Amino acid sequence: MITVRIPTPLRPMTGGKSEVEGTGASIGELIEQLNAAHPGLKDRICDEQGEIRRFINIYLNEEDIRFLTGKDTPVKDGDEVSIVPAIAGGGHD
Protein backbone atom coordinates (compact mmCIF):
# COMPACT_ATOMS: atom_id res chain seq x y z
CA MET A 1 0.00 0.00 0.00
CA ILE A 2 1.03 3.58 -0.64
CA THR A 3 0.29 6.17 2.00
CA VAL A 4 -1.15 9.37 0.57
CA ARG A 5 -1.23 12.62 2.56
CA ILE A 6 -4.30 14.69 1.77
CA PRO A 7 -4.09 18.50 2.23
CA THR A 8 -6.76 20.42 4.13
CA PRO A 9 -8.56 21.75 1.01
CA LEU A 10 -9.10 18.23 -0.36
CA ARG A 11 -10.14 16.56 2.88
CA PRO A 12 -13.88 17.04 2.23
CA MET A 13 -13.39 14.40 -0.49
CA THR A 14 -11.77 11.88 1.85
CA GLY A 15 -14.33 12.21 4.62
CA GLY A 16 -11.99 14.50 6.53
CA LYS A 17 -9.10 12.03 6.52
CA SER A 18 -5.61 13.50 6.32
CA GLU A 19 -4.10 10.24 5.20
CA VAL A 20 -5.48 7.51 2.93
CA GLU A 21 -4.04 4.35 1.44
CA GLY A 22 -3.76 3.76 -2.29
CA THR A 23 -2.40 1.40 -4.90
CA GLY A 24 -0.91 1.65 -8.39
CA ALA A 25 2.37 1.28 -10.23
CA SER A 26 2.69 4.96 -11.09
CA ILE A 27 1.47 8.31 -9.75
CA GLY A 28 -1.06 8.40 -12.61
CA GLU A 29 -2.49 5.00 -11.65
CA LEU A 30 -2.53 5.99 -8.01
CA ILE A 31 -4.59 9.10 -8.84
CA GLU A 32 -7.11 6.99 -10.81
CA GLN A 33 -7.40 4.50 -7.96
CA LEU A 34 -7.78 7.29 -5.38
CA ASN A 35 -10.51 8.85 -7.50
CA ALA A 36 -12.40 5.57 -7.60
CA ALA A 37 -12.30 5.40 -3.80
CA HIS A 38 -12.86 9.15 -3.29
CA PRO A 39 -14.86 10.49 -6.25
CA GLY A 40 -14.01 14.04 -7.29
CA LEU A 41 -10.42 13.93 -6.10
CA LYS A 42 -8.97 13.66 -9.61
CA ASP A 43 -10.82 16.74 -10.84
CA ARG A 44 -9.24 18.76 -8.07
CA ILE A 45 -5.74 17.47 -8.78
CA CYS A 46 -5.82 17.30 -12.59
CA ASP A 47 -7.03 19.70 -15.27
CA GLU A 48 -9.39 18.91 -18.18
CA GLN A 49 -6.52 17.35 -20.12
CA GLY A 50 -5.72 15.06 -17.21
CA GLU A 51 -2.48 16.88 -16.40
CA ILE A 52 -1.62 17.73 -12.82
CA ARG A 53 -2.63 21.33 -12.17
CA ARG A 54 0.22 23.82 -12.05
CA PHE A 55 -0.61 25.06 -8.55
CA ILE A 56 -0.66 21.55 -7.09
CA ASN A 57 2.49 19.61 -6.30
CA ILE A 58 2.78 15.90 -5.67
CA TYR A 59 5.73 14.67 -3.67
CA LEU A 60 7.02 11.12 -3.67
CA ASN A 61 8.92 10.73 -0.41
CA GLU A 62 9.83 14.49 -0.29
CA GLU A 63 10.64 14.75 -4.03
CA ASP A 64 8.46 16.79 -6.38
CA ILE A 65 7.33 14.43 -9.19
CA ARG A 66 7.52 17.30 -11.73
CA PHE A 67 11.30 16.87 -11.38
CA LEU A 68 11.04 13.06 -11.69
CA THR A 69 8.85 11.76 -14.53
CA GLY A 70 5.56 13.41 -13.61
CA LYS A 71 2.51 11.14 -13.66
CA ASP A 72 4.66 8.28 -14.99
CA THR A 73 6.82 8.34 -11.87
CA PRO A 74 6.82 4.76 -10.53
CA VAL A 75 5.55 4.13 -7.00
CA LYS A 76 5.77 1.03 -4.84
CA ASP A 77 4.48 -0.37 -1.57
CA GLY A 78 5.70 1.60 1.41
CA ASP A 79 6.09 4.88 -0.49
CA GLU A 80 4.64 8.06 0.93
CA VAL A 81 2.97 10.45 -1.47
CA SER A 82 1.95 13.98 -0.47
CA ILE A 83 -0.40 16.28 -2.33
CA VAL A 84 0.54 19.90 -1.60
CA PRO A 85 -1.48 22.69 -3.26
CA ALA A 86 -0.42 26.32 -3.17
CA ILE A 87 -2.17 28.21 -0.41
CA ALA A 88 -2.39 31.96 -0.30
CA GLY A 89 -4.01 33.10 2.92
CA GLY A 90 -2.35 35.72 5.08
CA GLY A 91 -5.12 35.95 7.64
CA HIS A 92 -6.50 39.26 6.33
CA ASP A 93 -10.18 38.97 5.44
Next chain:
Amino acid sequence: MDFTEDQIERYSRQIILEQVGGKGQQKLSRAKVLVIGAGGLGSPIALYLGAAGIGTIGLIDGDVVDLSNLQRQVLHTTPHVGVHKVESGRRLLEALNPDVRVQTYQEHISAENIMTLLPDYDLVLDGSDNFGTRFLVNDACFFAKKPLISGSIFRFEGQLATIKPHEGYPCYRCLYPEPPPAGLVPSCQEAGVLGVLAGTIGILQANEAVKEILEIGDTLADRLLIYDALEMKFRSVGRPKDPRCPLCSANPTITVLEEHHVSCSV
Protein backbone atom coordinates in the same frame (compact mmCIF):
# COMPACT_ATOMS: atom_id res chain seq x y z
CA MET B 1 26.99 52.68 14.83
CA ASP B 2 27.28 52.94 18.61
CA PHE B 3 24.57 51.66 20.86
CA THR B 4 23.28 53.59 23.87
CA GLU B 5 23.22 51.91 27.26
CA ASP B 6 19.48 51.48 26.96
CA GLN B 7 19.88 49.79 23.61
CA ILE B 8 22.54 47.44 24.94
CA GLU B 9 20.21 46.52 27.77
CA ARG B 10 17.19 46.17 25.48
CA TYR B 11 18.96 43.78 23.13
CA SER B 12 21.23 42.13 25.73
CA ARG B 13 19.55 38.72 25.54
CA GLN B 14 20.34 38.42 21.86
CA ILE B 15 23.64 40.31 21.86
CA ILE B 16 25.06 37.68 24.22
CA LEU B 17 24.30 35.00 21.63
CA GLU B 18 27.53 34.07 19.91
CA GLN B 19 25.79 34.12 16.49
CA VAL B 20 24.47 37.67 17.04
CA GLY B 21 26.83 39.77 19.15
CA GLY B 22 27.27 43.51 18.76
CA LYS B 23 28.01 43.13 15.05
CA GLY B 24 24.84 41.15 14.47
CA GLN B 25 22.81 43.71 16.37
CA GLN B 26 24.27 46.38 14.11
CA LYS B 27 23.19 44.38 11.07
CA LEU B 28 19.68 44.17 12.48
CA SER B 29 19.65 47.88 13.29
CA ARG B 30 20.70 48.77 9.76
CA ALA B 31 18.30 46.35 8.07
CA LYS B 32 15.29 47.59 6.14
CA VAL B 33 12.47 45.11 5.69
CA LEU B 34 9.17 45.49 3.85
CA VAL B 35 6.18 43.64 5.27
CA ILE B 36 3.42 43.05 2.70
CA GLY B 37 0.13 43.10 4.59
CA ALA B 38 -0.41 44.13 8.19
CA GLY B 39 -2.75 41.21 8.86
CA GLY B 40 -2.51 37.74 10.36
CA LEU B 41 1.04 37.05 9.20
CA GLY B 42 2.24 40.65 9.04
CA SER B 43 1.32 41.24 12.69
CA PRO B 44 3.67 38.72 14.35
CA ILE B 45 6.32 39.47 11.72
CA ALA B 46 6.29 43.19 12.48
CA LEU B 47 6.09 42.73 16.25
CA TYR B 48 9.01 40.32 16.52
CA LEU B 49 11.20 42.12 13.99
CA GLY B 50 10.39 45.40 15.74
CA ALA B 51 11.23 43.94 19.12
CA ALA B 52 14.51 42.57 17.75
CA GLY B 53 15.55 46.08 16.73
CA ILE B 54 15.25 45.95 12.95
CA GLY B 55 16.11 49.47 11.82
CA THR B 56 13.35 50.13 9.32
CA ILE B 57 10.06 48.31 8.93
CA GLY B 58 7.85 49.19 5.97
CA LEU B 59 4.18 48.28 6.32
CA ILE B 60 1.94 48.24 3.27
CA ASP B 61 -1.79 47.58 3.60
CA GLY B 62 -4.85 49.42 2.33
CA ASP B 63 -7.37 48.04 4.83
CA VAL B 64 -8.78 49.35 8.11
CA VAL B 65 -8.92 47.29 11.30
CA ASP B 66 -12.12 45.28 11.62
CA LEU B 67 -13.37 43.63 14.82
CA SER B 68 -13.12 40.20 13.14
CA ASN B 69 -9.39 40.79 12.53
CA LEU B 70 -8.46 40.88 16.20
CA GLN B 71 -8.69 37.08 16.66
CA ARG B 72 -5.29 36.82 14.93
CA GLN B 73 -3.98 40.24 13.87
CA VAL B 74 -2.16 41.02 17.10
CA LEU B 75 -0.62 44.23 15.78
CA HIS B 76 -4.04 45.84 16.28
CA THR B 77 -6.04 46.46 19.42
CA THR B 78 -9.74 46.98 20.12
CA PRO B 79 -9.52 50.81 20.33
CA HIS B 80 -8.06 50.79 16.79
CA VAL B 81 -11.08 49.20 15.11
CA GLY B 82 -11.83 51.49 12.15
CA VAL B 83 -8.26 52.86 12.01
CA HIS B 84 -6.07 52.13 8.98
CA LYS B 85 -4.01 49.01 9.66
CA VAL B 86 -0.70 50.61 8.80
CA GLU B 87 -1.40 53.50 11.18
CA SER B 88 -2.56 51.15 13.93
CA GLY B 89 0.57 49.05 13.34
CA ARG B 90 2.84 52.07 13.41
CA ARG B 91 1.48 53.17 16.80
CA LEU B 92 2.01 49.76 18.41
CA LEU B 93 5.49 49.29 16.91
CA GLU B 94 6.61 52.73 18.03
CA ALA B 95 5.36 52.02 21.54
CA LEU B 96 7.10 48.65 21.51
CA ASN B 97 10.45 49.95 20.30
CA PRO B 98 11.23 53.62 19.59
CA ASP B 99 14.45 52.52 17.83
CA VAL B 100 12.45 51.26 14.87
CA ARG B 101 11.66 53.58 11.98
CA VAL B 102 8.21 52.61 10.71
CA GLN B 103 7.33 53.52 7.12
CA THR B 104 3.68 53.19 6.25
CA TYR B 105 2.03 52.82 2.85
CA GLN B 106 -1.73 53.07 3.08
CA GLU B 107 -2.46 51.25 -0.16
CA HIS B 108 -2.63 47.77 -1.60
CA ILE B 109 0.50 46.46 -3.22
CA SER B 110 0.25 46.52 -7.01
CA ALA B 111 2.29 46.21 -10.18
CA GLU B 112 2.31 50.03 -10.22
CA ASN B 113 3.76 50.68 -6.76
CA ILE B 114 5.90 47.63 -5.92
CA MET B 115 8.92 48.41 -8.09
CA THR B 116 9.19 51.90 -6.62
CA LEU B 117 9.11 50.50 -3.06
CA LEU B 118 11.58 47.64 -3.34
CA PRO B 119 14.79 49.67 -3.89
CA ASP B 120 14.39 51.12 -0.38
CA TYR B 121 14.45 47.67 1.27
CA ASP B 122 16.91 44.80 1.83
CA LEU B 123 14.36 42.05 2.35
CA VAL B 124 10.65 41.42 1.82
CA LEU B 125 8.22 39.35 3.90
CA ASP B 126 5.02 38.33 2.18
CA GLY B 127 1.98 38.12 4.41
CA SER B 128 -0.54 38.77 1.66
CA ASP B 129 -3.88 37.03 1.41
CA ASN B 130 -4.29 36.20 -2.26
CA PHE B 131 -2.52 34.41 -5.07
CA GLY B 132 -2.37 37.46 -7.33
CA THR B 133 -0.29 39.39 -4.81
CA ARG B 134 1.88 36.36 -4.00
CA PHE B 135 2.91 35.86 -7.61
CA LEU B 136 3.32 39.62 -8.12
CA VAL B 137 5.59 39.91 -5.07
CA ASN B 138 7.63 36.88 -6.17
CA ASP B 139 8.11 38.27 -9.66
CA ALA B 140 8.92 41.79 -8.44
CA CYS B 141 11.47 40.52 -5.89
CA PHE B 142 13.09 38.46 -8.65
CA PHE B 143 13.39 41.51 -10.94
CA ALA B 144 14.65 43.69 -8.05
CA LYS B 145 16.96 40.91 -6.71
CA LYS B 146 15.54 41.08 -3.18
CA PRO B 147 15.27 38.06 -0.88
CA LEU B 148 11.68 37.16 -0.06
CA ILE B 149 10.33 35.20 2.88
CA SER B 150 7.01 33.75 1.81
CA GLY B 151 4.46 32.44 4.29
CA SER B 152 0.85 31.41 3.75
CA ILE B 153 -1.93 29.86 5.78
CA PHE B 154 -5.20 28.08 5.13
CA ARG B 155 -7.50 26.75 7.86
CA PHE B 156 -5.06 24.63 9.93
CA GLU B 157 -2.23 24.45 7.43
CA GLY B 158 0.76 26.69 6.75
CA GLN B 159 3.56 26.88 4.19
CA LEU B 160 6.87 28.70 4.41
CA ALA B 161 9.79 29.25 2.03
CA THR B 162 12.74 31.57 1.60
CA ILE B 163 12.99 32.78 -1.99
CA LYS B 164 16.35 33.89 -3.40
CA PRO B 165 16.52 33.16 -7.15
CA HIS B 166 19.18 35.87 -7.61
CA GLU B 167 21.51 33.69 -5.52
CA GLY B 168 20.83 30.59 -7.61
CA TYR B 169 17.96 29.22 -5.52
CA PRO B 170 14.44 28.49 -6.82
CA CYS B 171 11.71 31.14 -6.97
CA TYR B 172 8.06 30.71 -5.98
CA ARG B 173 7.16 29.86 -9.59
CA CYS B 174 9.70 27.01 -9.53
CA LEU B 175 7.48 25.62 -6.78
CA TYR B 176 4.10 26.58 -8.24
CA PRO B 177 4.40 27.79 -11.87
CA GLU B 178 0.99 29.47 -12.03
CA PRO B 179 -1.74 30.67 -9.68
CA PRO B 180 -5.04 28.78 -9.79
CA PRO B 181 -7.70 30.21 -12.07
CA ALA B 182 -10.44 32.25 -10.40
CA GLY B 183 -13.46 30.20 -9.38
CA LEU B 184 -11.44 27.25 -8.09
CA VAL B 185 -10.70 29.09 -4.90
CA PRO B 186 -12.92 29.96 -1.94
CA SER B 187 -12.19 33.24 -0.19
CA CYS B 188 -10.39 33.26 3.15
CA GLN B 189 -13.61 34.44 4.72
CA GLU B 190 -15.38 31.27 3.61
CA ALA B 191 -12.40 29.09 4.45
CA GLY B 192 -11.62 30.34 7.94
CA VAL B 193 -8.26 30.29 9.66
CA LEU B 194 -6.99 29.41 13.10
CA GLY B 195 -5.62 32.60 14.70
CA VAL B 196 -2.68 30.90 16.38
CA LEU B 197 -1.63 29.42 13.03
CA ALA B 198 -1.07 32.93 11.67
CA GLY B 199 1.19 33.54 14.65
CA THR B 200 3.14 30.32 14.14
CA ILE B 201 3.84 30.90 10.46
CA GLY B 202 4.44 34.65 10.85
CA ILE B 203 6.97 34.07 13.61
CA LEU B 204 8.75 31.45 11.52
CA GLN B 205 8.93 34.01 8.70
CA ALA B 206 10.45 36.52 11.14
CA ASN B 207 12.95 33.85 12.20
CA GLU B 208 13.99 33.26 8.59
CA ALA B 209 14.33 37.03 8.09
CA VAL B 210 16.57 37.46 11.14
CA LYS B 211 18.82 34.60 9.95
CA GLU B 212 18.95 36.07 6.46
CA ILE B 213 20.01 39.47 7.87
CA LEU B 214 22.55 37.92 10.26
CA GLU B 215 23.73 35.45 7.59
CA ILE B 216 23.56 32.56 10.04
CA GLY B 217 22.11 29.06 10.06
CA ASP B 218 20.33 27.03 7.42
CA THR B 219 17.40 28.62 5.65
CA LEU B 220 14.44 27.38 3.65
CA ALA B 221 16.02 28.62 0.40
CA ASP B 222 15.76 25.17 -1.22
CA ARG B 223 12.96 23.63 0.83
CA LEU B 224 9.27 24.16 1.50
CA LEU B 225 8.16 23.84 5.11
CA ILE B 226 4.63 22.50 5.57
CA TYR B 227 2.94 22.74 8.95
CA ASP B 228 -0.24 20.98 10.00
CA ALA B 229 -1.48 22.56 13.22
CA LEU B 230 -4.14 19.90 13.86
CA GLU B 231 -1.78 16.97 13.62
CA MET B 232 1.11 19.00 15.03
CA LYS B 233 3.41 17.96 12.22
CA PHE B 234 6.15 19.91 10.50
CA ARG B 235 7.46 18.47 7.24
CA SER B 236 9.85 19.87 4.71
CA VAL B 237 10.07 18.85 1.08
CA GLY B 238 12.74 19.54 -1.51
CA ARG B 239 12.25 22.62 -3.68
CA PRO B 240 14.48 22.33 -6.75
CA LYS B 241 15.15 25.12 -9.19
CA ASP B 242 12.98 24.51 -12.26
CA PRO B 243 15.02 24.61 -15.49
CA ARG B 244 11.72 25.45 -17.24
CA CYS B 245 10.62 28.11 -14.75
CA PRO B 246 8.63 30.79 -16.59
CA LEU B 247 10.40 33.48 -14.53
CA CYS B 248 13.87 32.60 -13.28
CA SER B 249 15.13 30.01 -15.83
CA ALA B 250 17.52 30.75 -18.68
CA ASN B 251 14.58 31.06 -21.09
CA PRO B 252 11.87 32.92 -19.22
CA THR B 253 8.42 33.61 -20.67
CA ILE B 254 7.73 36.29 -18.04
CA THR B 255 9.99 39.25 -18.67
CA VAL B 256 7.86 42.10 -17.35
CA LEU B 257 5.81 42.47 -14.20
CA GLU B 258 2.20 41.42 -14.69
CA GLU B 259 -0.67 41.25 -12.25
CA HIS B 260 -3.02 38.31 -11.69
CA HIS B 261 -6.35 38.61 -9.96
CA VAL B 262 -7.19 35.50 -7.97
CA SER B 263 -8.22 35.02 -4.40
CA CYS B 264 -7.41 32.95 -1.35
CA SER B 265 -6.85 29.22 -1.66
CA VAL B 266 -7.55 26.02 -3.50
